[in-house]
Amino acid sequence: MTGPRYTKLAQSLPANVPFVGPEVQERDMGKPFRARLGANESVFGPSPKAIEAMEQASHDIWKYADSTNFALKNALAEQIGGTPDNIVLGSGIDGLLGELVRLLIEPGDAVVTSDGAYPTFNYHVVGFGGALHKVPFKNDHEDIDALLDKAAEVDAKLIYLANPDNPMGSWHTGDVIKAALDRIPDGALLCLDEAYIEFAPEGTAPDVALDDPRVIRFRTFSKAYGMAGARVGYGFGHVDLIKNFDKIRNHFGMNRAAQDGALAALQDQEWLAHVQSEVARSKNRIAAIAQANGLSALPSATNFVTIDCGSDGAFAVAMVKALGELGVFVRMPFQAPQNRCIRISAGTDADLDVLEEALPKALAKVRGA
Amino acid sequence: MTGPRYTKLAQSLPANVPFVGPEVQERDMGKPFRARLGANESVFGPSPKAIEAMEQASHDIWKYADSTNFALKNALAEQIGGTPDNIVLGSGIDGLLGELVRLLIEPGDAVVTSDGAYPTFNYHVVGFGGALHKVPFKNDHEDIDALLDKAAEVDAKLIYLANPDNPMGSWHTGDVIKAALDRIPDGALLCLDEAYIEFAPEGTAPDVALDDPRVIRFRTFSKAYGMAGARVGYGFGHVDLIKNFDKIRNHFGMNRAAQDGALAALQDQEWLAHVQSEVARSKNRIAAIAQANGLSALPSATNFVTIDCGSDGAFAVAMVKALGELGVFVRMPFQAPQNRCIRISAGTDADLDVLEEALPKALAKVRGA
Numbered sequence: 001m002t003g004p005r006y007t008k009l010a011q012s013l014p015a016n017v018p019f020v021g022p023e024v025q026e027r028d029m030g031k032p033f034r035a036r037l038g039a040n041e042s043v044f045g046p047s048p049k050a051i052e053a054m055e056q057a058s059h060d061i062w063k064y065a066d067s068t069n070f071a072l073k074n075a076l077a078e079q080i081g082g083t084p085d086n087i088v089l090g091s092g093i094d095g096l097l098g099e100l101v102r103l104l105i106e107p108g109d110a111v112v113t114s115d116g117a118y119p120t121f122n123y124h125v126v127g128f129g130g131a132l133h134k135v136p137f138k139n140d141h142e143d144i145d146a147l148l149d150k151a152a153e154v155d156a157k158l159i160y161l162a163n164p165d166n167p168m169g170s171w172h173t174g175d176v177i178k179a180a181l182d183r184i185p186d187g188a189l190l191c192l193d194e195a196y197i198e199f200a201p202e203g204t205a206p207d208v209a210l211d212d213p214r215v216i217r218f219r220t221f222s223k224a225y226g227m228a229g230a231r232v233g234y235g236f237g238h239v240d241l242i243k244n245f246d247k248i249r250n251h252f253g254m255n256r257a258a259q260d261g262a263l264a265a266l267q268d269q270e271w272l273a274h275v276q277s278e279v280a281r282s283k284n285r286i287a288a289i290a291q292a293n294g295l296s297a298l299p300s301a302t303n304f305v306t307i308d309c310g311s312d313g314a315f316a317v318a319m320v321k322a323l324g325e326l327g328v329f330v331r332m333p334f335q336a337p338q339n340r341c342i343r344i345s346a347g348t349d350a351d352l353d354v355l356e357e358a359l360p361k362a363l364a365k366v367r368g369a
Numbered sequence: 370m371t372g373p374r375y376t377k378l379a380q381s382l383p384a385n386v387p388f389v390g391p392e393v394q395e396r397d398m399g400k401p402f403r404a405r406l407g408a409n410e411s412v413f414g415p416s417p418k419a420i421e422a423m424e425q426a427s428h429d430i431w432k433y434a435d436s437t438n439f440a441l442k443n444a445l446a447e448q449i450g451g452t453p454d455n456i457v458l459g460s461g462i463d464g465l466l467g468e469l470v471r472l473l474i475e476p477g478d479a480v481v482t483s484d485g486a487y488p489t490f491n492y493h494v495v496g497f498g499g500a501l502h503k504v505p506f507k508n509d510h511e512d513i514d515a516l517l518d519k520a521a522e523v524d525a526k527l528i529y530l531a532n533p534d535n536p537m538g539s540w541h542t543g544d545v546i547k548a549a550l551d552r553i554p555d556g557a558l559l560c561l562d563e564a565y566i567e568f569a570p571e572g573t574a575p576d577v578a579l580d581d582p583r584v585i586r587f588r589t590f591s592k593a594y595g596m597a598g599a600r601v602g603y604g605f606g607h608v609d610l611i612k613n614f615d616k617i618r619n620h621f622g623m624n625r626a627a628q629d630g631a632l633a634a635l636q637d638q639e640w641l642a643h644v645q646s647e648v649a650r651s652k653n654r655i656a657a658i659a660q661a662n663g664l665s666a667l668p669s670a671t672n673f674v675t676i677d678c679g680s681d682g683a684f685a686v687a688m689v690k691a692l693g694e695l696g697v698f699v700r701m702p703f704q705a706p707q708n709r710c711i712r713i714s715a716g717t718d719a720d721l722d723v724l725e726e727a728l729p730k731a732l733a734k735v736r737g738a
Contacts (some may be wrong), residue, residue: 002555002556002582003558003607003609004473004527004556004582004610005526006472006477007471007473007474008615009475010473010616010617013617015612015614015616016615016616017436017620018620019436019620020436021435021436023435023436023437024435024436024439027439032661041430041431041432041433042431044401044431045428045430045431045432046430051427051428054427054430055423055424055427057598058420058423058626058630059414059420061415061423061595061596061599062411062412062413062414062595062596062597063405063408063409063410063597063598064390064410064591064598065598066390066393067390068390069587070392070396074686075716091460091622092619092621094619095619095622095623098619102376102379103373103375103379104374105376106374106376106377106378127616141540147690151702153498157373157374186371187373187374189373197631211431213371213372213373216707224430226430227430227431228430228431228432228433229426229430229431229432229433229434229625229626230430230625230626231623231624236605238372241373243384244375244379244384246384246385246386247379247382247383247496248379248382250460250463250467251461252390252461252463253461253464253600255598255624255626255627256546256598257423257598257624258624261427261430312455350449367503
């Protein structure tokens with residue numbers, strides 16, 4: 001008896017994991033983190049109305065969710081000024097990125113992204129056999145000109161850009177993004193990841209027509225809406241592109257309570273404002289803690305602060321480890337020179353008390369090592 | 370400006386929807402169904418402990434779920450007598466079928482299933498370019514010999530078999546399934562869908578070693594555990610096969626509350642016994658209602674009853690429509706001669722009161738038409 005015959009592509013793939021989750025680290029350490037500040041989750045939680053909607057929906061969880069996501073798509077359509085046909089729902093932006101890549105990328109097709117940008121996007125591109133072409137960051141920003149030049153050079157089908165950016169927290173203005181659209185090579189699609197857009201300054205979201213065929217935009221309930229564990233992301237763009245997702249998506253794949261919760265969260269813009277305010281306050285304190293320890297915080301249009309540790313990647317790796325041992329879960333950029341930094345998500349006052357106590361100890365330990 | 374360049378495969382696909390959900394039908398009708406008996410959901414709901422776990426988890430929904438599904442996989446491993454490495458979690462069996470097909474099927478690869486078996490499996494096979502080969506049912510059972518002969522003939526990489534079967538409710542004994550394994554052609558994998566196994570007679574689940582490389586089995590929390598809207602399914606089999614899912618799955622794709630709820634549901638086997646008993650009682654009453662109207666119920670090892678309407682597909686289509694107009698959501702098999710039947714999920718007493726009232730009216734309407 002032989003085993004299954006995998007595709008050539010599946011045989012070529014590593015058993016890759018884009019991220020190691022905090023629970024895995026906690027089990028390895030044998031103790032829980034005291035401050036969970038590594039995954040850019042929203043410690044301020046979702047709207048109480050969203051929690052109530054999810055609790056209520058738990059009683060109806062025996063029913064499959066509406067496969068067309070009717071209510072949520074209509075509410076989102078109203079917010080973005082389009083129609084439900086402009087919107088596709090998915091299992092977080094992660095799930096939607098996988099579907100987008102599947103629609104466009106055959107083995108060998110060219111895809112352009114920044115070196116050190118979102119690893120889960122890369123995971124999907126590799127998973128469908130795409131050829132990844134990476135350009136460096138420029139001054140801790142994604143380098144739009146370089147992305148576009150590279151896309152033209154390699155005849156890319158897909159260009160990934162996060163705005164604001166993760167892991168650096170930097171951003172471009174909406175006008176810059178809009179101008180970039182006119183330079184996108186024919187036959188390339190811009191995948192604009194706006195996961196953090198609700199934290200960015202006014203004018204960061206570009207004013208682009210929904211029927212522009214050159215771009216698809218992704219947003220999420222995982223960050224500002226505080227529902228990372230629910231898995232609700234959405235994409236929006238030209239109706240023809242959006243319709244293509246119906247060819248491959250898992251139509252009954254959405255959690256019913258998540259869908260109800262997202263709708264309630266969207267309708268509670270007062271809570272969103274509260275979270276935005278708390279995040280801004282927390283980011284200021286993280287920056288102050290960094291400064292008090294002789295480190296500098298980079299400007300951030302997200303719900304995290306990227307801290308320049310003033311040394312190299314090995315130093316930052318040691319800092320992430322030392323902070324982890326002191327109970328503070330943080331992450332860091334993967335690529336030089338961005339990997340001189342560590343990345344700390346906004347936290348509660350209690351979380352930041354822990355950080356304030358741990359940071360000097362971690363620095364002393366790493367410098368003394 | 371041109372649009373995106375899709376893969377050849379994506380271009381060839383229809384904007385297919387495996388099923389039209391009841392919510393879509395309700396919006397079309399302008400009124401809700403009075404009895405929701407069409408999707409083999411469990412109207413008896415999940416364990417109250419599962420509801421409590423999901424309610425509780427709603428407060429923590431700001432955290433991503435554990436990407437390794439550690440607690441749930443360990444509990445499942447204990448139940449099936451394996452290790453967590455034998456188990457993969459996914460977004461319902463639907464999601465897992467898509468991942469399995471992706472691992473094995475390249476354009477043109479042969480896949481064997483029964484004509485009229487689970488459409489969502491076919492959807493995924495077509496979605497990855499596989500060549501579907503179908504064999505007819507035999508006496509309202511999936512025809513295992515024909516499936517195996519066809520698999521040998523077309524050099525199939527994948528063979529789909531649901532046991533118990535949906536939409537007919539029929540089943541084979543575990544011994545028959547086990548014997549079939551020895552006839553599986555080299556290089557073919559049996560995809561054994563056991564979504565309804567908890568409703569089947571003792572001995573329906575085959576006694577197969579977990580390290581048998583010829584089969585992967587899928588089970589779900591959507592049916593007997595009453596959590597269809599949560600989207601938690603699992604596959605189990607040889608560790609090498611299971612490990613391959615880690616190459617492509619959406620690692621952080623599981624809803625956190627769903628995961629907690631499934632664990633609580635699994636631990637409440639008393640509730641499962643209650644549901645099994647309620648389903649058995651309900652199925653008896655559905656059969657009696659059918660008989661009182663001159664129709665016959667097929668034997669069922671599932672949570673639904675397939676009713677032979679004693680006529681042809683057109684008649685059954687009209688019956689589904691007439692029942693729908695009377696407020697009863699049911700579905701039916703797609704292929705002749707199984708499409709002489711309609712399929713009614715177990716319901717509450719109140720649901721079956723509605724069915725009892727509607728069935729003679731629907732019959733009169735369709736016969737008088």
